[in-house]
Amino acid sequence: MTSWHEFVTMGRFGFYVWPAFGFGLVVMLLNIYWAHLREKAAHREVRESRSTEEESRS
């Protein structure tokens, strides 16, 4: 790259290059968010299992 203008426009390919990288970034961030949600669901499942066990004991 020789200038910021060339970087932003990517020659005449900016219309294709930036959406490609943008889509990749969004999916990678979504993967992290989904992993977080799955972890929360797993923790909730363990807690519910514990309270069910405690209820059955009492």
Place this chain on the structure above:
Amino acid sequence: MTVKTFFHRLGSPPYFYRISKPWGRAFAWISLILILVGLYGGLWLAPPDYQQGNGFRIMYVHVPSAWMSLFVFMVIAVCSFIALVWRMRLSYAVAAASAPLGAAFTAVALVTGSLWGKPMWGTYWVWDARLTSELILFFLYLGVITLNRSFEDQKTGDKAAAILALVGAIDVPIVHYSVDWWQTLHQGSSFKGLTSEIAPSMLWPLLVMMTGFMFYYGWLVLWRTRSELLLRESDRDWAQQEIRP
């Protein structure tokens, strides 16, 4: 501890759960650094291609995603085989954790490939062997995910998904060799074994990005596998002790 003992212990869900957390954090930082370095090299330092101009830079997200889409499916197939033969619970969890990640990599490969295809070929999509077999791989991932979550009994879901993954693994060499076996619009493989036709100034950011994607997958698969283990063993003592009220 011998290697055999280590792998034997690694198959134990509580042991895996405990040792995987620090590894996951390390992988996260390594992947972040590598991807940032790869992006700087690919988007700024690498020279424009003499035919494709700056459009070739899509390669820095497309090729690692496409490569990971094949690699992750092979991981799922190998884990499925181990799980079905040796009934290793951890293998089912790794396979279940990998499937959504593999589907995401495949989606990125398909979309970025389309965005590359329009300026280079004049169309977003053609039904050639490489693109079609990659699309089939995406549907296979969706099938594995759906089967895994479609049964009330998790063990039945795990087995059904494992069988589909083993059968579907036949698509991986088809995707890889499609450009050699058939006449396709998609360009041929840039890597022949350990050698490449890509100029070194363009190649190193690609290799850095591919390694970064590998660590990114490593990080998330460890994270997701920990959750899968908790979901599968929520009533076990070790899980109750790990998650405090």
